[in-house]
Amino acid sequence: MASTTDRKPRILVPEKVSVDGLALLSADYEVDSRPQGVPPQELLALIPDVDALIVRSETKVTAEVLRAGSRLRVVARAGVGVDNIDVEAATAGGIIVVNSPAGNIVAAAEHTVALLLATARNVGRADRTTKEGRWERGKLVGVEVGRKTLGIVGLGKVGMKVARMCIGLGMKVIAFDPYANPDLAQQTGVERLVPRLADMLPEIDFLTIHTPLLASTLDLIGEAEFKLMKPTARVLNVARGGVYNEAALLEALNKGVIAGAGLDVFTKEPPDQNTPAWQLLRHEKVTATPHLGASTVEAQENVAVDVCTQVAAVLRGELPTSAVNAPLILPEEYRALKPYAKLIERMGGLYTQHFASASASHVGVGGRHFELVYHGELAGVSNSRPLLAALVRGLVSPFSDTGGRHVNIVNATAVAREKGIVIREIHAHSGIGSGNEGSAYASFVMLRALATVEGTESEQQDREKTGGVDPGSQVIEGYVSGNNVYISRLDRFNASFSPEGTLLILHNFDEPGKIGGVGSVLGRHGINIRFMQVASLDLGRQKGGQDDAQPAQAPALETSAKKNGDEALMILGIDGDVTKDVVEDLRTAEGILNVSLVRL
Ligand SMILES: NC(=O)c1ccc[n+]([C@@H]2O[C@H](COP(=O)([O-])OP(=O)(O)OC[C@H]3O[C@@H](n4cnc5c(N)ncnc54)[C@H](O)[C@@H]3O)[C@@H](O)[C@H]2O)c1
Numbered sequence: 315m316a317s318t319t320d321r322k323p324r325i326l327v328p329e330k331v332s333v334d335g336l337a338l339l340s341a342d343y344e345v346d347s348r349p350q351g352v353p354p355q356e357l358l359a360l361i362p363d364v365d366a367l368i369v370r371s372e373t374k375v376t377a378e379v380l381r382a383g384s385r386l387r388v389v390a391r392a393g394v395g396v397d398n399i400d401v402e403a404a405t406a407g408g409i410i411v412v413n414s415p416a417g418n419i420v421a422a423a424e425h426t427v428a429l430l431l432a433t434a435r436n437v438g439r440a441d442r443t444t445k446e447g448r449w450e451r452g453k454l455v456g457v458e459v460g461r462k463t464l465g466i467v468g469l470g471k472v473g474m475k476v477a478r479m480c481i482g483l484g485m486k487v488i489a490f491d492p493y494a495n496p497d498l499a500q501q502t503g504v505e506r507l508v509p510r511l512a513d514m515l516p517e518i519d520f521l522t523i524h525t526p527l528l529a530s531t532l533d534l535i536g537e538a539e540f541k542l543m544k545p546t547a548r549v550l551n552v553a554r555g556g557v558y559n560e561a562a563l564l565e566a567l568n569k570g571v572i573a574g575a576g577l578d579v580f581t582k583e584p585p586d587q588n589t590p591a592w593q594l595l596r597h598e599k600v601t602a603t604p605h606l607g608a609s610t611v612e613a614q615e616n617v618a619v620d621v622c623t624q625v626a627a628v629l630r631g632e633l634p635t636s637a638v639n640a641p642l643i644l645p646e647e648y649r650a651l652k653p654y655a656k657l658i659e660r661m662g663g664l665y666t667q668h669f670a671s672a673s674a675s676h677v678g679v680g681g682r683h684f685e686l687v688y689h690g691e692l693a694g695v696s697n698s699r700p701l702l703a704a705l706v707r708g709l710v711s712p713f714s715d716t717g718g719r720h721v722n723i724v725n726a727t728a729v730a731r732e733k734g735i736v737i738r739e740i741h742a743h744s745g746i747g748s749g750n751e752g753s754a755y756a757s758f759v760m761l762r763a764l765a766t767v768e769g770t771e772s773e774q775q776d777r778e779k780t781g782g783v784d785p786g787s788q789v790i791e792g793y794v795s796g797n798n799v800y801i802s803r804l805d806r807f808n809a810s811f812s813p814e815g816t817l818l819i820l821h822n823f824d825e826p827g828k829i830g831g832v833g834s835v836l837g838r839h840g841i842n843i844r845f846m847q848v849a850s851l852d853l854g855r856q857k858g859g860q861d862d863a864q865p866a867q868a869p870a871l872e873t874s875a876k877k878n879g880d881e882a883l884m885i886l887g888i889d890g891d892v893t894k895d896v897v898e899d900l901r902t903a904e905g906i907l908n909v910s911l912v913r914l
């Protein structure tokens with residue numbers, strides 16, 4: 315009998331995965347396929363002897379499972395969403411997680427259209443009552459979708475396909491996605507990208523959401539949003555349970571606030587008895603399917619072939635094509651670049667959440683041109699690919715399913731291209747910070763989001779000399795000190811704070827009493843403040859003056875803003891999380907111009 319070390323690597327497949335993919339593995343590996351599923355306790359018992367695990371959305375790959383998987387080298391998700399896998403725990407255990415980000419897009423979009431038409435024409439109810447022997451033509455009159463308005467939230471891979479298909483059905487499509495590429499949306503025929511979700515809700519006849527489930531998309535549509543819709547509106551969910559608040563949806567249907575829903579996904583699948591999701595499944599105004607968005611023969615072949623090819627690569631010791639948790643930096647570059655990669659990733663995350671997500675400043679990420687300017691010693695770095703990858707990861711992570719962890723040095727350029735993000739690197743051997751004479755920091759980095767890409771090379775270089783304050787462009791500067799990273803400038807404001815954890819950034823008139831007012835709103839919500847600092851206007855840059863070659867250090871005292879101008883940024887480090895209500899209360903507080911919630 316062969317010892318366990320002589321045996322072929324073992325692959326456990328505790329879900330129904332297409333044989334077209336599994337066939338790629340059966341010659342070289344022992345494949346244990348269990349399409350009926352494996353209960354959690356049995357999975358724990360099997361996992362110590364398994365080298366690779368291939369799952370869909372039903373198997374919960376918890377930290378406990380991963381810890382018990384002492385031989386486990388790769389977990390493959392035959393699909394997109396990795397919310398059933400504890401990716402952090404996998405990374406900590408050195409286990410690679412791979413997925414198939416594009417294999418089931420068509421299937422998900424087609425299922426959305428199927429639910430759109432089924433909801434409009436009562437197809438589910440008609441089928442059920444007819445089979446029960448009733449012939450209820452009068453009760454089943456539907457509505458047409460042609461010439462109606464469809465609102466799409468999330469104009470990514472699936473959302474964009476849905477847009478094309480629905481335009482083909484004669485619908486007018488408008489969308490909300492603060493990170494989308496407006497040019498691509500326009501070319502696709504999307505009539506309008508609205509700056510705020512609430513702007514489109516009164517106008518639409520159908521609403522479909524195609525975002526991942528993130529802190530920012532959980533309960534995106536609740537009681538207040540349903541109340542903004544027409545009573546004839548119908549809503550669709552082929553994304554993830556939780557983007558509509560299920561209790562609010564149930565109430566909106568019961569009270570006739572909206573007319574119907576087509577639902578493929580639920581917060582718990584299958585839903586527990588007597589929960590709102592369970593009642594929704596049975597509701598006569600709901601057309602429900604049991605998470606069938608990706609369940610087509612073609613999509614299952616695509617995702618299975620994709621992930622089985624990657625599992626074989628990992629087991630052979632090669633790199634997979636779509637690793638969710640691949641390293642950003644190769645080991646040899648690790649020591650020198652790691653703090654800068656961290657800084658630049660945080661700058662990207664800060665840009666997206668402070669500038670692009672804030673409702674008052676709809677500046678976007680997709681289709682945007684960025685400049686990444688390396689100053690000082692960093693200007694001499696020969697391989698800046700990890701830094702570019704870090705920026706792409708930071709920019710996309712706030713709105714990405716995998717928290718941006720899928721972005722690495724291999725695929726960063728492709729991810730940026732997909733989102734229409736263009737990045738130009740500038741190694742600033744001259745200009746700001748050159749030579750570091752008098753500069754407090756050996757190296758610092760400027761991220762500039764350009765208002766316009768026009769202009770000659772020399773005009774672009776001039777912009778560098780004036781500190782990059784073009785109207786309409788946004789600037790973030792940061793530096794590394796030891797292993798710590800700091801932000802030294804946010805647009806027109808000098809600052810000095812660590813971009814860590816949950817931050818609230820408030821743009822306010824610099825008047826007495828502001829700090830007390832903000833403190834009392836947070837106190838009312840039981841929120842603990844870790845640190846607070848007021849960033850002052852940089853009056854030198856305001857006037858377009860020559861930069862003094864140093865990353866500005868913000869005074870950490872609240873009084874310092876007053877002498878510099880009548881506006882300030884208040885930066886608050888928060889313990890724990892912050893809800894939408896808190897942000898809204900702050901936004902409506904007197905003298906507050908804007909509020910952004912940033913999670914880094
Ligand atoms: N039901 C199914 O079987 C099925 C099948 C495939 C995909 N999905 C789900 O569909 C969703 C979309 O998949 P995809 O491949 O199109 O993803 P994607 O990453 O290509 O697109 C997501 C889009 O959502 C946008 N977005 C993120 N946060 C947002 C916010 N707060 N407000 C508005 N827009 C926001 C992003 O900018 C992006 O354009 C995912 O949740 C995926 O898991 C479900």
Ligand SMILES: O=C(O)[C@H](O)COP(=O)(O)O
Pocket residue numbers: 370371372392393394395396418605606607608609
């Ligand atoms: O994230 C996905 O790919 C879809 O939700 C499909 O999930 P499934 O593989 O369980 O059908």
